[in-house]
Amino acid sequence: xxxxxxxxxxxxxxxxxxxxxxxxxxxxxxxxxxxxxxxxxxxxxxxxxxxxxxxxxxxxxxxxxxxxxxxxxxxxxxxxxxxxxxxxxxxxxxxxxxxxxxxxxxxxxxxxxxxxxxxxxxxxxxxxxxxxxxxxxxxxxxxxxxxxxxxxxxxxxxxxxxxxxxxxxxxxxxxxxxxxxxxxxxxxxxxxxxxxxxxxxxxxxxxxxxxxxxxxxxxxxxxxxxxxxxxxxxxxxxxxxxxxxxxxxxxxxxxxxxxxxxxxxxxxxxxxxxxxxxxxxxxxxxxxxxxxxxxxxxxxxxxxxxxxxxxxxxxxxxxxxxxxxxxxxxxxxxxxxxxxxxxxxxxxxxxxxxxxxxxxxxxxxxxxxxxxxxxxxxxxxxxxxxxxxxxxxxxxxxxxxxxxxxxxxxxxxxxxxxxxxxxxxxxxxxxxxxxxxxxxxxxxxxxxxxxxxxxxxxxxxxxxxxxxxxxxxxxxxxx
Amino acid sequence: xxxxxxxxxxxxxxxxxxxxxxxxxxxxxxxxxxxxxxxxxxxxxxxxxxxxxxxxxxxxxxxxxxxxxxxxxxxxxxxxxxxxxxxxxxxxx
Numbered sequence: 263x264x265x266x267x268x269x270x271x272x273x274x275x276x277x278x279x280x281x282x283x284x285x286x287x288x289x290x291x292x293x294x295x296x297x298x299x300x301x302x303x304x305x306x307x308x309x310x311x312x313x314x315x316x317x318x319x320x321x322x323x324x325x326x327x328x329x330x331x332x333x334x335x336x337x338x339x340x341x342x343x344x345x346x347x348x349x350x351x352x353x354x355x356x357x358x359x360x361x362x363x364x365x366x367x368x369x370x371x372x373x374x375x376x377x378x379x380x381x382x383x384x385x386x387x388x389x390x391x392x393x394x395x396x397x398x399x400x401x402x403x404x405x406x407x408x409x410x411x412x413x414x415x416x417x418x419x420x421x422x423x424x425x426x427x428x429x430x431x432x433x434x435x436x437x438x439x440x441x442x443x444x445x446x447x448x449x450x451x452x453x454x455x456x457x458x459x460x461x462x463x464x465x466x467x468x469x470x471x472x473x474x475x476x477x478x479x480x481x482x483x484x485x486x487x488x489x490x491x492x493x494x495x496x497x498x499x500x501x502x503x504x505x506x507x508x509x510x511x512x513x514x515x516x517x518x519x520x521x522x523x524x525x526x527x528x529x530x531x532x533x534x535x536x537x538x539x540x541x542x543x544x545x546x547x548x549x550x551x552x553x554x555x556x557x558x559x560x561x562x563x564x565x566x567x568x569x570x571x572x573x574x575x576x577x578x579x580x581x582x583x584x585x586x587x588x589x590x591x592x593x594x595x596x597x598x599x600x601x602x603x604x605x606x607x608x609x610x611x612x613x614x615x616x617x618x619x620x621x622x623x624x625x626x627x628x629x630x631x632x633x634x635x636x637x638x639x640x641x642x643x644x645x646x647x648x649x650x651x652x653x654x655x656x657x658x659x660x661x662x663x664x665x666x667x668x669x670x671x672x673x674x675x676x677x678x679x680x681x682x683x684x685x686x687x688x689x690x691x692x693x694x695x696x697x698x699x700x701x702x703x704x705x706x707x708x709x710x711x712x713x714x715x716x717x718x719x720x721x722x723x724x725x726x727x728x729x730x731x732x733x734x735x736x737x738x739x740x741x
Numbered sequence: 742x743x744x745x746x747x748x749x750x751x752x753x754x755x756x757x758x759x760x761x762x763x764x765x766x767x768x769x770x771x772x773x774x775x776x777x778x779x780x781x782x783x784x785x786x787x788x789x790x791x792x793x794x795x796x797x798x799x800x801x802x803x804x805x806x807x808x809x810x811x812x813x814x815x816x817x818x819x820x821x822x823x824x825x826x827x828x829x830x831x832x833x834x
Contacts, residue, residue: 357814464793490802497800562779573756580757582829584818594830598757611758612768616775618756619747632782634792639785641793674774 277322284317284328304416308375324370332425338457347391350605360457369484377412404663407437414441432683435695439658439708450690454489462571479504512546517651521557528661534699554643566633573617658695658708697734
């Protein structure tokens with residue numbers, strides 16, 4: 263078996279024992295990439311020589327010493343491009359490391375390459391990339407999910423051991439579910455966003471995509487913790503996140519929110535998720551019926567707040583300090599207009615316009631401020647639910663991966679793909695998606711476990727117990 | 742209640758975007774649809790509900806100068822520069 267198929271937990275033991283060297287690992291992965299990348303197109307940038315050189319110098323005694331990790335193309339890695347899959351960042355080279363990158367570097371990780379995404383993380387299918395689409399490793403006629411579709415396709419397609427993604431409305435969990443890997447969105451404030459290109463700052467979180475829950479906990483330990491450069495980061499010390507690797511789910515109160523099992527959802531997805539709930543019950547957990555009554559409003563709230571924040575955050579791309587600049591501008595306004603109109607793709611323009619509109623005079627109360635209030639109600643829903651349970655169990659996505667091109671002409675329909683992930687960002691809670699089955703046509707199905715704020719240990723522990731009893735995560739995509 | 746008529750070109754211009762006629766037509770209809778969906782929020786009773794605002798006590802650092810990007814690094818991506826400054830079109834006539 264190729265080293266590229268093993269978990270990070272196993273590989274770091276083998277690296278530390280000097281059974282293998284990081285260079286073998288990188289070479290194996292590059293070989294897998296050569297075989298599959300032409301079909302999947304998960305990467306936007308690969309620096310083979312740099313990865314091999316870093317592997318050569320790696321220190322296996324460090325927590326992630328010599329472990330290659332792929333990075334979503336919206337995180338600054340010193341000296342690398344950081345395109346955000348946009349033409350507007352053509353030619354940009356990061357002059358610094360994001361804090362998440364610096365922490366991985368400190369833990370000994372090797373950076374393998376940059377992964378594809380929807381432009382500025384705006385999308386649910388990775389079809390909004392200016393650098394070409396990414397295909398689902400389980401069925402190349404289908405989308406990998408998004409916006410961290412490159413990261414999910416790389417990990418699910420076994421051409422990366424792990425990857426970083428970012429999640430504003432489901433952008434780690436939904437593609438993880440659709441590509442058969444584990445995707446964690448930590449609590450808002452758990453990981454510093456310094457050096458992550460901002461989309462919607464009150465929602466954005468960085469998180470890992472991995473093969474196993476244990477690997478997710480390993481990466482989270484390296485990434486978590488306060489950073490003076492992101493004052494939303496929490497002051498508490500990072501934990502191990504998987505203190506009892508063989509813990510049982512006995513006595514766990516698992517909430518089943520009725521709003522997450524809706525008419526029209528895919529029947530195989532619903533069956534697989536309900537069966538997972540039964541597994542928890544059979545193993546000593548109690549299933550509790552709960553309600554999150556404001557769930558149906560989440561999409562509307564999200565697309566008001568996220569676009570409003572994006573319209574402000576993306577104002578910085580004006581052709582002055584970095585990235586693309588329109589040629590021979592008449593004056594400075596012409597420079598702004600032409601740079602932005604030539605540089606941004608259609609979904610980004612659509613969202614900037616929407617965000618500008620909901621913040622414009624006369625409409626702020628009706629849209630933006632009303633959405634902030636409903637966001638408060640959504641948060642309250644979660645607090646109420648967690649009074650009677652330890653975690654919530656839901657599907658990650660209402661359906662498995664859809665066909666490429668199916669939704670590109672209907673943005674509203676595309677937005678509805680995030681219906682089960684978006685509320686978690688609005689409330690700020692942590693959630694993990696892990697494989698819980700396959701459809702008859704061999705497409706992965708994802709299970710979402712949502713925890714109370716800073717309750718990552720609870721969901722990772724429960725997810726790990728579930729994973730130990732199943733082998734979904736060991737299935738390989740077709741060659 | 743129906744969604745407001747939005748003049749997509751005007752709003753785009755506020756955001757320093759110039760749209761082609763095709764984009765204007767397409768975005769007008771798509772954004773109209775999205776706003777209709779968003780209008781469902783108006784039905785929700787939020788009389789006494791406070792707006793979500795950023796945390797009152799973020800973990801602020803001391804306001805002390807610390808080393809930052811070098812001038813050279815900060816200018817390394819500028820599309821045009823001279824004398825350690827970024828060059829832009831003339832603003833004042």
